[in-house]
Amino acid sequence: MxxxxxxxxxxxxxxxxxxxxxxxxxxxxxxxxxxxxxxxxxxxxxxxxxxxxxxxxxxxxxxxxxxxxxxxxxxxxxxxxxxxxxxxxxxxxxxxxxxxxxxxxxxxxxxxxxxxxxxxxxxxxxxxxxxxxxxxxxxxxxxxxxxxxxxxxxxxxxxxxxxxxxxxxxxxxxxxxxxxxxxxxxxxxxxxxxxxxxxxxxxxxxxxxxxxxxxRSLTKEATTVRRALAGLKPLQAGEVDGDDPSHTSPRFSSESTLGRLQRIPHDGGSWRDLLSVTGGQDYLTPAMQRSVDRRDFGSFPDVYGRMAWDRPAPTIKRECAHVGNGRYSHPEQDRLCTVRELGILNGFPRDYKFEGTSLSNKYRHIGDAVxxxxxxxxxxxxxxxxxxxxxxxxxxxxxxxxxxxxxxxxxxxxxxxxxxx
Structure with a gap:
């Protein structure tokens, strides 16, 4: 056969x-x-x-x-x-x-x-x-x-x-x-x-x-973010890869959002790390501050979080088009993972075409998909x-x-x- x-x-x-x-x-x-x-x-x-x-x-x-x-x-x-x-x-x-x-x-x-x-x-x-x-x-x-x-x-x-x-x-x-x-x-x-x-x-x-x-079983490295995203071009938020229009992510709507992400440690860092980095507490959102005051970090632990290189990505949901909606930030680069990166992490081949004029919808096409x-x-x-x-x-x-x-x-x-x- x-x-x-x-x-x-x-x-x-x-x-x-x-x-x-x-x-x-x-x-x-x-x-x-x-x-x-x-x-x-x-x-x-x-x-x-x-x-x-x-x-x-x-x-x-x-x-x-x-x-x-x-x-x-x-x-x-x-x-x-x-x-x-x-x-x-x-x-x-x-x-x-x-x-x-x-x-x-x-x-x-x-x-x-x-x-x-x-x-x-x-x-x-x-x-x-x-x-x-x-x-x-x-x-x-x-x-x-x-x-x-x-x-x-x-x-x-x-x-x-x-x-x-x-x-x-x-x-x-x-x-x-x-x-x-x-x-x-x-x-x-x-x-x-x-x-x-x-x-x-x-x-x-x-x-x-x-x-x-x-x-049958799998090798440990087979399901890591590192393996999946290997070889992709580094980008800044809002930049488009000239060889792949789907390898792009949105610009940040405010300097505070970018500043917040810049202070979150690479390779699996969380917004909770803002409590221990210099100047980090200045970037807590009101919702984060309320969580800190209550000492309750369980309701939204992954917002603004970075993915970790040597673990699988977290669940990619339909509203994955913003760093504040989950652990969708790149492990090292200061941006949301691109359409191409999240597509790869949700099992799409690297040449899959994501169409339409709305970048947010392209992310939804990925998060909704089998x-x-x-x-x-x-x-x-x-x-x-x-x-x-x-x-x-x-x-x-x-x-x-x-x-x-x-x-x-x-x-x-x-x-x-x-x-x-």
């Missing part, structure tokens, strides 16, 4: 269109889930759909993620509100006939995430999109359904939305596997805890990412499900070309013979 890293084989299969499994992506965003399938020689994207809404109050199309998707996948998503769309009409608009092979449905995670304080009290109306996925399953009749979301999808206060979907899937003969994972265990250079769901139709054997990684490094592995698992036992992914099949991860980073800890097919 040829490796998925064989570019000539990839191009030949795509050109011939022979033996390709069909994929449809709902809530497609900037293409994080789709790209893993697009980069595989065994799948063909047949359609995608996204409403492009940044926030519930934002105007239609404000997120502009479909342009990023189109620039990388070569097809244009349909702009549609999936909470009200007619599933059969959407399928027909895509020119797709049921059954398809793989349906990806990754509804917004904002309403589930524990980082949003409102979610402790209010069941966001967008959460119902999880249960509504069943109407698209009925329309597209996928052999495999994949879903990614915040961990609270499975264990939070509003987990009943997924419980409803699981019951509906099982009543239609699907076998459902749902588990939370720290994605750095799959090679992502970021501590990102997410819920992953795979459901397979009758007649197919359920296989998971855990199965693909059985008997990491392509992981979706490429999900695609390999889907091929295993659809093709049978002989298609168990090799180590090379788990490495998305163009990312920091290399086949040599994956250590085989058990012989193939000791692993169940």
């Amino acid at each position: 040829p490796s998925q890293l064989d570019v000539s084989d990839h191009d030949a299969r795509k050109t011939a269109g022979a033996g390709l499994y069909q994929v449809v992506d709902l809530f497609s965003g900037g293409g994080g889930m789709s790209y893993g399938f697009h980069a595989s020689p065994y799948f063909e994207l047949k359609g995608a759909a996204d409403a492009q809404l940044g926030k519930p109050s934002s105007p239609k199309g404000s997120l502009a993620c479909n342009s990023t998707y189109s620039a990388n996948m070569g097809i244009s998503p349909i702009e549609v509100d999936l909470s009200t769309a007619d599933p059969a009409a959407l399928r027909d608009a895509m020119g797709v006939e049921a059954p398809i092979d793989v349906l990806s449905a990754c509804p917004p995670c904002t309403g589930f995430s524990r980082t949003n304080a409102k979610n402790h009290l209010n069941d966001d109306h967008r959460n119902s999109l999880v249960g509504r996925t069943i109407v698209y399953v009925d329309a597209f009749q996928p052999k495999v359904l994949v879903m990614e979301n915040a961990r609270e999808l499975l264990q939070g206060r509003w987990a009943h939305h997924f419980t409803l979907l699981q019951k509906d899937l099982e009543s239609r003969g699907y076998t459902v596997h749902a588990e939370t994972h720290f994605l750095n265990s799959f090679g992502l250079p970021q501590v990102r805890e997410r819920a992953l769901v795979i459901a397979v139709a009758e007649g197919f054997q359920l296989r998971t990412l855990e199965n693909a990684w059985e008997g 990491p392509p490094l992981v979706s490429f592995q999900i695609a390999a698992v889907c091929r295993w499900i659809l093709s049978g036992p002989e298609a168990r992914p090799s180590a090379e099949d788990l490495v998305l070309p163009g990312t920091h991860l290399l086949p040599k980073d994956i250590i085989e800890t058990l012989p193939v013979q000791a692993i169940a097919a």
